[in-house]
Amino acid sequence: MRLLEYEAKQVFREYGIKTPEGVLCRSPVEVKEAVARLGESVIKAQVPVGGRGLAGGVRFTSDPEEAVRIASELFERGVRGYRVDAVLVEKKVCVNRELYLSVTVDRSAKSIVYLASRLGGVEIEELAKKKPEEVLKINLDPFIGYSPFVARTIASFIGLPPSAWGEFERIAVGLYRIMIDYDAELVEINPLVVDCGGSLVALDAKILVDDNSLYRHPALAGLKSRELTEEERSAREKGFTYVSLDGYIGVIGNGAGLTMATMDLIEYYGGKPANFLDVWSGGGASRDRVKEAVKLLLENPRVKVVLVNIFGGMTRCDEVAMGVRQALEEAPVKKPIVVRLMGTNQEEGARILREVGLDVYEDVDEAVRKAVELARG
Amino acid sequence: MLADRSTRVIVQGITGKEGSFHTKLMLEYGTRIVAGVTPGKGGSQVHGVRVYDTVREAIGEVGRVDASVVFVPAKNAHDAVLESIENGVRLIVVITEGIPxxxxxxxxxxxxxxxxxxxxxxxPGLIVPGETKLGIMPANYYKPGVVGIMSRSGTLSYEVAWQLSRSGLGVSVAVGIGGDPVTGLDFVEVYDKLLKDPRTKYVVLVGEIGGDYEERFAKYYSGLSEKKPVVAYIAGRTAPREKRMGHAGAIISMGLGDYESKVKALQESGIPVARRVSEIPTVIQSIASKQYF
Structure with a gap:
């Protein structure tokens, strides 16, 4: 789960990391007052998603009237599909240098890693691919954790003068503590700047909390749903793992990999998937869950055809079939449904569906081709 | 290989719904389950398997234990794994999803x-078809054969196994490395084991978006002097960035883990990447024909 920038910055300040002077505003009037007070300012939409700068969610002004216009636009239109409930107005910082610093998990080394670069404001993994010599990676021994030499090594690599090392070390150790205390998968300052007075300031702040650890952070767990689209929220309330996509063929699969592979196969045959819905996690493909899943997609106006891909082991195909059939009977909107069934009682499942005129396949390629064809028709 | 029919197995979390159900299926497959462990349920039985309160007690009663299959819920799984490590168990298969x-x-x-x-x-664990199963995969899709499967995904690997089985190639061993960002084994380590396995002639790598296991494997593979042919399939070509696709590990973030990067790395290392799961057997057969004729 991603903390909003202002939340992450609040955490930063609690751990002794300096952030720009700023005010959280919830209305254009508040934004106007903030800009009037701060002078040259940056107005930043608080949305739980990256790439907001390119999407117009970060704007500069020193004029309170223009600030009202910008704020009104952000509050009305949102950014990258997310509603904007608050904007952070910060005093523009006079920047001398932009740096990069983060703590994250190195999946392959199976340890916590510091990433640092003299080139701030970039996507660090992209930079690591293009200019590996510009990225310093320091893996921590899991049984030792952080030690001050880590901060010195980074400070020297990014070219900070020894006079700034003390301040830098507070930041480096702060990131590590946040990583542990918040069960984070990433704590990132991008960019970390040296301001014109020589101080280190976190211009941006990103904290990603591990979803599997949210049960240990009840105050944060409740915030998870704001990352989701309406569609995703209602699907997750029903217990499905769900991601909205922009196509028109509704996808239900059992298992994350199989469901992704089904989406990919739709694209391969010239169609576009409308979503990712995995019925497996959190309960398996029982009759009721399949029914709920199919109904959910039938009710989605973007969906033209529903494709169900069940490769069951223990999953009983007759139960799946009954679920699909009940959904079809109960749903007010009739749309084509194509079903791929493999598993226990497969023949019985196929019979149940063919009785009501549905297309049932054992071969996944055939099923997907049929769904794409129906969506075109 | 990691396990065979002589491997002596305990099941941690044996009295839970999943643990009990899959204990039954593993026993039917021939897995030598010598004990179960659930704290507080010692003395009971699950499908004829004696349950103990602790791993230590189980080993004290039944003697040597080679492996544990863990079904313990996410909040306590870490502790259960440490308990097995401390008691000298050498192979631990962690089925549990959602561990912090x-x-x-x-x-x-x-x-x-x-x-x-x-x-x-x-x-989903690991299976050596015809020998033993330490996991939850549906064994009927795994006919003994010559292809080793290493996969980050569960049900997708069942589909791959079925495609291989019906094509006549069959499966020598299948290892699910797991769908989480951090896993005990990665593709490099499983491949190393498959290289030494006399039954395995070909390897299928089932990857997905997120992380860099596939890229690292590609690099490792290209540096090997002796190798067995690998065919890859990567799920998630159509997955959006920054969205977690079911598995905790299946997310493109910070510019790392996208489909194109994985496919490019694999292909540059001489590993063919199938666009569809159903192509995998054909790709292997074409490699086989080039090898021998």
């Missing part, structure tokens, strides 16, 4: 420091 990231890091690092192998977490 930092606990996974600690548990995997600790296992490594003690040379213990962890399969998973968030894995």
């Amino acid at each position: 990231l930092h606990e996974e890091l600690r548990m995997v690092s600790y296992a490594r420091s003690r040379s213990v192998t962890i399969v998973g977490p968030n894995t």
Whole structure:
């Protein structure tokens, strides 16, 4: 789960990391007052998603009237599909240098890693691919954790003068503590700047909390749903793992990999998937869950055809079939449904569906081709 | 290979719904389950398997234990794994999904420091068709054969196994490395084991978006002088960035883990990447025909 920038910055300040002077505003009037007070300012939409700068969610002004216009636009239109409930107005910082610093998990080394670069404001993994010599990676021994030499090594690599090392070390150790205390998968300052007075300031702040650890952070767990689209929220309330996509063929699969592979196969045959819905996690493909899943997609106006891909082991195909059939009977909107069934009682499942005129396949390629064809028709 | 029919197995979390159900299926497959462990349920029986309160007690009663299959819920799985490591179990298959990231890091690092192998977490486990099964995969899709499968995904690997089985190639061994960001084994380590396995002639790598296991494997593979042919399939070509696709590990973030990067790395290392799962057997057969004729 991603903390909003202002939340992450609040955490930063609690751990002794300096952030720009700023005010959280919830209305254009508040934004106007903030800009009037701060002078040259940056107005930043608080949305739980990256790439907001390119999407117009970060704007500069020193004029309170223009600030009202910008704020009104952000509050009305949102950014990258997310509603904007608050904007952070910060005093523009006079920047001398932009740096990069983060703590994250190195999946392959199976340890916590510091990433640092003299080139701030970039996507660090992209930079690591293009200019590996510009990225310093320091893996921590899991049984030792952080030690001050880590901060010195980074400070020297990014070219900070020894006079700034003390301040830098507070930041480096702060990131590590946040990583542990918040069960984070990433704590990132991008960019970390040296301001014109020589101080280190976190211009941006990103904290990603591990979803599997949210049960240990009840105050944060409740915030998870704001990352989701309406569609995703209602699907997750029903217990499905769900991601909205922009196509028109509704996808239900059992298992994350199989469901992704089904989406990919739709694209391969010239169609576009409308979503990712995995019925497996959190309960398996029982009759009721399949029914709920199919109904959910039938009710989605973007969906033209529903494709169900069940490769069951223990999953009983007759139960799946009954679920699909009940959904079809109960749903007010009739749309084509194509079903791929493999598993226990497969023949019985196929019979149940063919009785009501549905297309049932054992071969996944055939099923997907049929769904794409129906969506075109 | 990691396990065979003589491997002596305990099941941690044996009295739970999943643990009990899959204990039955593993026993039917021929897996030698010598004991179960659930704290507080000692003395009971699950499908004829005696349950103990602790791993220590189980080993004291039944003698040597080679492996544990863990069904313990996410909040306590880390502790259960540590308990097995401390008691000298050398192979631990963690079926559990949803273990906190930092606990996974600690548990995997600790296992490594003690040379213990962890399969998973968030894995269907491993199967050696015709020999033994330490996991939850539907065994009827795994006909004994010549292809080793290493996969980050569960049900997708069942589909691959079925495609291989019906094509006549069959499966020598299938290892689910797990769908979480941090796993005990990665593709490099499983491949190393497959290289030494006399039954395995070909290897299928089933990857997905997120992380860099596939890229690292590609690099490792290109540097090997002796190798067995690998065919790859990567799920998630159509997955959006920054969205977690079901598995905790299946997310493109910070510019890392996208489909194109993985496919490019694999292809540059001479590993063909199938666009569809159903192509995999054909690709292997074409490699086979080039090898021998």
